[in-house]
Amino acid sequence: MQTLEKRGDVKDLALADAGKSRIEWAASFMPVLAQIRDRFEKTKPLAGVRIGACLHVTTETANLMLALKAGGAEIALCASNPLSTQDDVAAALCAHYEIPTYAIKGEDEGTYYSHIESVIASKPHMSMDDGCDLVTTIYTKHNALLKEMIGGCEETTTGVIRLHAMEKDGVLPYPVIAVNDALTKHMFDNRYGTGQSTLDGVVRATNVLIAGSTVVVVGYGWCGRGVASRAKGLGAHVVVTEIDPRKALEAAMDGFQVLPMSEAAKTGDVFITVTGNFHVIRKEHFEVMKDGAIVCNSGHFNDELDLDALEALSTGKTAPREFVESYELRNGKTVRVLGQGRLINLAAGEGHPAAVMDMSFANQAMAAAHLAQNYKTLEKKVYSVPDHIDEEVAQLKLAAFGIAIDTPTPEQVKYMASWSEGT
Incomplete structure (x- = not known):
């Protein structure tokens, strides 16, 4: 285990070069997220926003973190499961990309939660969760942070179930976008x-x-x-x-x-x-x-x-x-x-292929930007990814595949919006 002050807690920093190579390999299969990263680099929609992320620390997640950082976000990352970390990726994020990462494959329960606490110590404005452990830990143990938090995103079905339960009980602390509910997430990733x-x-x-x-x-x-x-x-x-x-x-x-x-x-x-x-x-x-x-x-x-x-x-x-x-x-x-x-x-494996995580993490990145721009108008509810984001992700993925589709004619648009046409 190697620790760098303010840089994270990982297994072995000597793995960083191998992790960087694999992150770059995954990036070559994630053209949608690459386009969003380029856009974020220019527009900085997350400037000044601190994001606390509790996600599977994989090559694909690394590329999401780089897109968020390009958008101006300050990030701290920990693992959302004790066995899901790729140690070389965690090392690369710390050593090459200066993203504080707290994750070690095989970490015990105590270390797992201490890493969540390390992310919380960064005083995030926004949570990005895969399973809702970060949200529930903030709510139950760090209530004082909530006044500065603007919202969150949730990646997976289990986390969305927990968030809906929190909303039903009236304890959801801030608006959360259920990225899992996007069609371009659950129809393809899941x-x-x-x-x-x-x-x-x-x-x-x-x-x-x-x-x-x-x-x-x-x-x-x-x-x-x-x-x-x-x-x-x-x-x-x-x-x-x-x-x-x-x-x-x-x-x-x-x-x-x-x-x-x-x-x-x-x-x-x-x-x-x-x-x-x-x-x-x-x-x-x-x-x-x-x-x-x-x-x-x-x-x-x-x-x-x-x-x-x-x-x-x-x-x-x-x-x-x-x-x-x-x-x-x-x-x-x-x-x-x-x-x-x-x-x-x-x-036992590497998780989902990068090509499918391309869409899921494109939704994550765009949902985070949407939250940063619209949080003042959102209630403490679980929201689906806005349709225009979901549709844009699908369009970008089709373009990456070189697939063209039809555009409805004006008459078709009118027909689909009308009730007066009959037999």
């Missing part, structure tokens, strides 16, 4: 990003053959859709479990077998949770799993799995591979948990 990176994480951790196996996908939101389709593409028999009848019906019509978890637990070879909910795989499910079943999570928090119950069912555990813990159950079977039940795509 589906294509999570789908690819989750299976990549599973394979990196285990080298298991997906073809011919039964993969149980727990939850059929946008992330679940992506994981299920990618597992099917690799040749798996896919089973979906759901609590929402509409999503269960959609999964069935998409060609997947739909079962309650009590039944799916008996048949699965690989289990992947993507619900944003609590203890969706529990004691009664672990007890009936096949010998050697693989269990992992691609939702934000590891409490989607009841790991305490699994510990109680076990006589011991071994670590046969770097990201695998094999629990020896009293019934003679083993259950293999990947990445300590944390985000498997970041624990």
Whole structure:
């Protein structure tokens, strides 16, 4: 662990050159964010704004930080998950880009929260969260800072759920833009990003053959859709479990077998949770799993799995591979948990491809600028990304792909806005 005064807390600054190279590589796949960065360099929409960011410290996040800095922001960054940090990237942000970064892959819970405190010590005007830990820590422990805070952005489904709960309870401390709700975020990042990176994480951790196996996908939101389709593409028999009848019906019509978890637990070879909910795989499910079943999570928090119950069912555990813990159950079977039940795509892999994070982080950057310019007119509510931002991100991405689309004629515009045309 290496610390530089006012520069952050990272594993090893000697990794900085390798991290810089990988940040630049990711940038080559993020043309939308690059255009926004160029625009920010000229217009400085975040001049004088201190941003406290609690995000996965990856190459893609680094490019977001550089865009925000180009826009005039002062930034302090920490990890939003103990296993999601890329240590070389954290080192590069400190050493090459002078962005204070507090993140070490594998940090314990105490260090994780001390790093959040380090970001809070920068006295941010704006929060940028992935999971809502920064917002809740500020609200519960640093209420005095709120008078200077103008708003925040939230990246992921789990965090948006927590923010809506805060709003419902009347304790949301400032306006927050739910970046996750942008169509150019959840339709692409959640589906294509999570789908690819989750299976990549599973394979990196285990080298298991997906073809011919039964993969149980727990939850059929946008992330679940992506994981299920990618597992099917690799040749798996896919089973979906759901609590929402509409999503269960959609999964069935998409060609997947739909079962309650009590039944799916008996048949699965690989289990992947993507619900944003609590203890969706529990004691009664672990007890009936096949010998050697693989269990992992691609939702934000590891409490989607009841790991305490699994510990109680076990006589011991071994670590046969770097990201695998094999629990020896009293019934003679083993259950293999990947990445300590944390985000498997970041624990064992590199997370989403840069090309899809390009859109998500373009939304983040533009949402931050929107907040800085409009916070005085916003209430303490959770807001969706404004449509004009979402649409512009899509247009820029299409242009980057070299794809042209039609423009409606004046007659079509009039028709779409009229009620008088009939049969």
